[in-house]
Amino acid sequence: MMLSKGFEVEVYTGRPTGEIVGLSDRIVAALEGFVREPDSRNVEYTTAPAHHYDQLLCDLVKPRLQLRQYLQTLGDYTLIPGSTLAIGDSDRFYRSDPGNPYHSYIEQTYGTSVVTASIHINIGIANPEQLLKACRLVRMEAPLFLALSASSPFLGNQVTGHHSTRWAVFPKTPAQVPLFTDHQHFIDWTESQLLQGTMQNVRHLWSSVRPNGNRRPYDLNRLELRICDLVTHPVHLLAITALLEARILQLMDDPSLDPLVGSHFSSDPEHLVELADSNEVAAATNSLDALLTHWQDGRQILARDWIDELYTEVWPTAKQAGFSCFLSPIHQVLTQGNDAQKWLAQYKQGQSITQTIQAAIADMTQTEIDLGDKLCEPIAV
Numbered sequence: 001m002m003l004s005k006g007f008e009v010e011v012y013t014g015r016p017t018g019e020i021v022g023l024s025d026r027i028v029a030a031l032e033g034f035v036r037e038p039d040s041r042n043v044e045y046t047t048a049p050a051h052h053y054d055q056l057l058c059d060l061v062k063p064r065l066q067l068r069q070y071l072q073t074l075g076d077y078t079l080i081p082g083s084t085l086a087i088g089d090s091d092r093f094y095r096s097d098p099g100n101p102y103h104s105y106i107e108q109t110y111g112t113s114v115v116t117a118s119i120h121i122n123i124g125i126a127n128p129e130q131l132l133k134a135c136r137l138v139r140m141e142a143p144l145f146l147a148l149s150a151s152s153p154f155l156g157n158q159v160t161g162h163h164s165t166r167w168a169v170f171p172k173t174p175a176q177v178p179l180f181t182d183h184q185h186f187i188d189w190t191e192s193q194l195l196q197g198t199m200q201n202v203r204h205l206w207s208s209v210r211p212n213g214n215r216r217p218y219d220l221n222r223l224e225l226r227i228c229d230l231v232t233h234p235v236h237l238l239a240i241t242a243l244l245e246a247r248i249l250q251l252m253d254d255p256s257l258d259p260l261v262g263s264h265f266s267s268d269p270e271h272l273v274e275l276a277d278s279n280e281v282a283a284a285t286n287s288l289d290a291l292l293t294h295w296q297d298g299r300q301i302l303a304r305d306w307i308d309e310l311y312t313e314v315w316p317t318a319k320q321a322g323f324s325c326f327l328s329p330i331h332q333v334l335t336q337g338n339d340a341q342k343w344l345a346q347y348k349q350g351q352s353i354t355q356t357i358q359a360a361i362a363d364m365t366q367t368e369i370d371l372g373d374k375l376c377e378p379i380a381v
Contacts, residue, residue, distance in 0.1 A: 004124030090156035
C-alpha cells in the first residue's frame with residue numbers, strides 16, 4: 001500500500017545576484033496554480049495528491065520551470081533557494097494584498113518573522129483516528145525532518161547561529177499545542193482556541209505537524225508536516241517524503257509506535273510535548289549534529305544517528321510498498337550535509353554570504369533544468 005502525497009512549496013523570487021524581489025501579485029495574475037503569501041517576495045504552489053514518486057517528481061519540477069519561464073519575461077529574475085531573507089532587507093514587510101485583513105493581522109502581529117519559504121508535506125490518511133495517531137508520532141520525530149531539510153543559516157547578511165533560522169524565529173501558534181489523544185480532542189481544542197482568540201481561524205495552527213482537511217477540524221483527510229525548510233533538490237525532498245510515508249505505514253502495522261502507547265513517558269503527555277519542543281529547538285540550531293532526546297526511552301542521540309536508525313527500521317516497509325529506492329538519497333544528505341551545513345562550510349572557507357547564495361541559485365537552476373529535460377514534457381507559457 002502507498003499513501004497519497006502532495007506538497008505546498010513556498011519559494012522566493014529575485015535576481016541571480018541573490019536580491020529577493022517581490023513579484024507574487026504579477027505571478028498569481030499570470031499563472032494558474034500559484035497563490036500569494038502575505039509578503040510579496042515569496043509565492044506558493046501546490047501539487048495534486050499522487051501515490052507514485054515518479055509523478056511527484058514531475059509535479060514538483062514542472063511548475064518551477066513554468067515559473068522560471070514567466071520570470072524571464074519580466075526581466076532578469078529567478079528563484080532563490082533557502083528559507084529566510086538571507087541577504088538584503090529582513091525588517092520591512094512588503095504586502096502582497098494590502099486589502100486582506102488576515103494579512104494585516106499577520107504583519108502587525110508577527111512582522112517579517114513569517115516571511116519565510118518552506119515545504120509542507122501532506123500525506124493522505126482517510127481515517128481520522130489513524131490520522132491523529134500519525135500526528136502524534138510525527139510530532140515526536142518532526143525534528144529529524146527539520147534536521148534533514150535545514151536551509152536557512154543566514155538572515156539579513158548575517159550568520160545567525162542556527163541551521164534553520166526559519167524555525168528558530170517562526171512564531172509557533174498557539175504557543176502550547178498538545179498531543180491530541182483522538183479526533184474529538186482535536187475538535188474541542190480547536191473550538192476552544194478560536195473562542196479564546198489564540199487562533200484567528202482554523203488555518204491559524206502553526207505547529208510542526210497538524211491534521212488537515214477540507215473542513216477543519218471536523219472533516220480531516222491528511223497529515224501536514226510543516227516543519228521542513230525549503231528543500232530545493234526534488235530528489236532529496238522525495239527521499240524525506242519517503243522516510244515520512246514509510247514511518248506512517250510502519251505505525252499502521254505496529255500500534256506500539258504511538259507515543260501514547262510505546263514511550264517510557266506515555267503516562268505524561270505534557271512531558272512528551274516538552275521533549276518534542278526542546279528537540280525542535282536543538283534541530284533548528286544544529287540540524288544533523290543536534291543532540292536530541294529519544295521519545296521512546298529518553299536516551300540522548302545525535303539527529304544523524306537517529307535518522308540512520310530510522311532509515312534502517314523503515315526500509316523493509318518501503319521495500320514492501322515498492323518505493324525503497326526513493327529512500328536512498330537520505331544517506332547522501334547524512335554524508336554530505338544539508339544545504340545549511342554546505343553553505344556554512346563555504347562561508348567558513350572564505351566565501352561571502354552573497355557568493356554562497358549566488359552559487360546555490362545557479363545549482364538550483366541547473367538541477368531543475370536537468371530534471372525537466374529528463375522527466376517532463378516541454379512547457380508552453
